[in-house]
Amino acid sequence: MNAVSISTASNTPVVTSMPFRRVLGAYVAEARSECLRYMRNPSFMLPILLFPTMFYLLFGIVLSKSEGPDVARYLLVSYGVFGVMSPGLFGFGVSLALERDGGLLTYKRALPMPPGAYLLGKMLMAMLAAAVVILLLLAMGLGLAHVALTVRQASLLVLMGVLGVLPFCALGMLVGTLIKGQGAPGALNLLYLPMSFLSGLWVPLNQLPKALQQLAPVWPSYHLHQLGLAVLGMQHGTASADLLVLLGFTAVFFVIATRRLRRYG
Amino acid sequence: MPATSDVVARLSAAVKRYGPLTALDGVDLVLHRGELLAVLGPNGAGKSTSISLLLGLIRPDGGRAELFGRDPQQIDARRRIGVMLQSAMLPITLRVTELLRLVASYYPNPRPLQESAALAGIGDLLQRPYGKLSGGQQRRVQFALALCGRPELVFLDEPTVGMDIDARQKLWAAMRALVAEGCSVVLTTHYLEEAEALAQRVVVMGKGRVLSEGSVDALRAQVPLTRIRCVTDLDAATVANWPQVAVAERDGGRLRISTSAAESVLRRLLDADAALSELEVQRAGLAEAFTELTRDEPAIEQEAA
Numbered sequence: 001m002n003a004v005s006i007s008t009a010s011n012t013p014v015v016t017s018m019p020f021r022r023v024l025g026a027y028v029a030e031a032r033s034e035c036l037r038y039m040r041n042p043s044f045m046l047p048i049l050l051f052p053t054m055f056y057l058l059f060g061i062v063l064s065k066s067e068g069p070d071v072a073r074y075l076l077v078s079y080g081v082f083g084v085m086s087p088g089l090f091g092f093g094v095s096l097a098l099e100r101d102g103g104l105l106t107y108k109r110a111l112p113m114p115p116g117a118y119l120l121g122k123m124l125m126a127m128l129a130a131a132v133v134i135l136l137l138l139a140m141g142l143g144l145a146h147v148a149l150t151v152r153q154a155s156l157l158v159l160m161g162v163l164g165v166l167p168f169c170a171l172g173m174l175v176g177t178l179i180k181g182q183g184a185p186g187a188l189n190l191l192y193l194p195m196s197f198l199s200g201l202w203v204p205l206n207q208l209p210k211a212l213q214q215l216a217p218v219w220p221s222y223h224l225h226q227l228g229l230a231v232l233g234m235q236h237g238t239a240s241a242d243l244l245v246l247l248g249f250t251a252v253f254f255v256i257a258t259r260r261l262r263r264y265g
Numbered sequence: 266m267p268a269t270s271d272v273v274a275r276l277s278a279a280v281k282r283y284g285p286l287t288a289l290d291g292v293d294l295v296l297h298r299g300e301l302l303a304v305l306g307p308n309g310a311g312k313s314t315s316i317s318l319l320l321g322l323i324r325p326d327g328g329r330a331e332l333f334g335r336d337p338q339q340i341d342a343r344r345r346i347g348v349m350l351q352s353a354m355l356p357i358t359l360r361v362t363e364l365l366r367l368v369a370s371y372y373p374n375p376r377p378l379q380e381s382a383a384l385a386g387i388g389d390l391l392q393r394p395y396g397k398l399s400g401g402q403q404r405r406v407q408f409a410l411a412l413c414g415r416p417e418l419v420f421l422d423e424p425t426v427g428m429d430i431d432a433r434q435k436l437w438a439a440m441r442a443l444v445a446e447g448c449s450v451v452l453t454t455h456y457l458e459e460a461e462a463l464a465q466r467v468v469v470m471g472k473g474r475v476l477s478e479g480s481v482d483a484l485r486a487q488v489p490l491t492r493i494r495c496v497t498d499l500d501a502a503t504v505a506n507w508p509q510v511a512v513a514e515r516d517g518g519r520l521r522i523s524t525s526a527a528e529s530v531l532r533r534l535l536d537a538d539a540a541l542s543e544l545e546v547q548r549a550g551l552a553e554a555f556t557e558l559t560r561d562e563p564a565i566e567q568e569a570a
Contacts, residue, residue, distance in 0.1 A: 029370035102354030
């Protein structure tokens with residue numbers, strides 16, 4: 001048995017080694033088409049862009065004119081986090097759930113797609129969408145509400161958005177491996193909206209009941225909010241702890257999700 | 266028997282169980298270079314499980330699956346294959362060129378885009394978004410994706426489902442062109458005429474086993490029946506009692522006879538009815554052979570139990 005398989009292997013001409021440049025090209029092509037297909041999909045992009053910007057315009061700018069610039073500054077972070085969560089949760093979760101159901105994931109696994117290119121492509125797409133959301137909110141904050149920001153603060157806020165989407169990618173991925181097909185958007189909204197509320201993104205935490213305030217550190221969005229507030233100088237102290245917690249969330253969700261994905265496909 | 270190096274894909278005593286259900290029960294399957302193999306069988310026969318093993322999508326519980334002498338889960342083995350799956354919903358917002366470029370990027374030495382498009386007959390669809398194409402056009406695009414990497418082996422899972430006759434003929438021509446290039450093809454299909462038209466070798470599966478394997482002619486020969494149709498006044502029941510007549514039944518004004526000895530039955534028919542007319546004699550097709558083979562399944566099941 002062994003002898004047969006060895007002779008088979010040695011008789012086979014080796015034409016399959018792939019130059020590094022082409023492997024890299026495959027990663028780029030995967031990421032590029034993943035970005036293209038979602039940027040062209042209005043039912044994905046519109047809610048992601050419209051909800052945070054409309055809320056910020058209404059509650060952060062129009063309705064808070066009398067309350068001074070600090071409200072617009074605070075809510076820039078809140079709606080920034082709210083806006084960053086959705087490309088992660090929905091971009092990863094919904095698309096993974098649908099593609100497991102529709103056979104695209106199976107097809108890609110049968111193809112010689114380089115390992116991880118599929119997830120990496122989705123990740124880059126979510127990071128790009130998050131960057132667009134933050135840039136839109138920044139433009140509104142600076143242009144309409146005249147929030148005073150240094151270049152450093154604005155850049156850090158964009159960075160917070162681009163990297164802050166990752167824990168939500170991992171969480172979305174986990175949900176995407178648990179639910180198949182059309183059920184995913186509903187399930188993710190059940191996660192997204194309550195989590196936003198309970199993390200104090202809509203109503204400041206100190207106006208919530210005491211129990212809910214104490215529960216807040218359970219949610220990754222709470223920590224991203226704290227991190228953003230620290231970036232804009234509205235929170236002092238423990239930003240590094242929040243960063244560590246976010247890293248931990250990401251790692252745990254990602255590990256569970258990849259294990260499920262490997263086992264159940 | 267061709268040399269071992271000629272084997273591009275192989276299942277050896279492959280067993281796959283899903284809980285209490287045995288999807289594959291010791292399947293041996295060998296595919297040689299440049300060969301078109303059709304895998305036939307009713308639903309649940311184990312066709313797609315066999316394909317999934319060869320694609321490395323699942324692992325066998327027993328036995329082994331090999332692609333080019335390697336584990337199919339090794340990406341180097343899969344860089345030599347192309348795939349067309351029955352149910353893959355490709356991204357609808359991507360254009361056909363973008364899909365072709367993406368899939369071609371996975372391979373070390375892909376075909377030029379125009380060549381893939383021409384082979385699959387989709388040169389006029391390149392700029393269209395995939396979601397705007399008809400079902401038959403989408404199948405042709407999927408076929409182009411299967412061959413764009415210049416594979417040595419292509420898996421086609423029910424490739425012509427939902428195609429009209431014209432589109433199906435075109436795809437058959439493209440498959441023949443692939444085989445002429447030296448590419449091996451594994452084809453699963455429900456259409457027996459497809460296997461009859463294309464395949465050099467046919468494997469019939471049922472209940473997770475290989476029921477029969479051989480050339481189309483050899484498969485037909487397993488059911489050595491000939492069909493006779495004619496207009497006659499002879500009584501069907503009487504004819505049915507003649508030696509070597511398997512079935513005789515009336516179909517309107519015609520009598521239909523299945524027999525394993527056409528010559529002697531014909532002689533007797535013509536003697537018995539001088540007024541007999543509109544005589545047709547036809548060799549049983551793959552369809553009869555297939556029905557005959559899969560009809561044996563319950564017996565096999567009982568044996569196993």
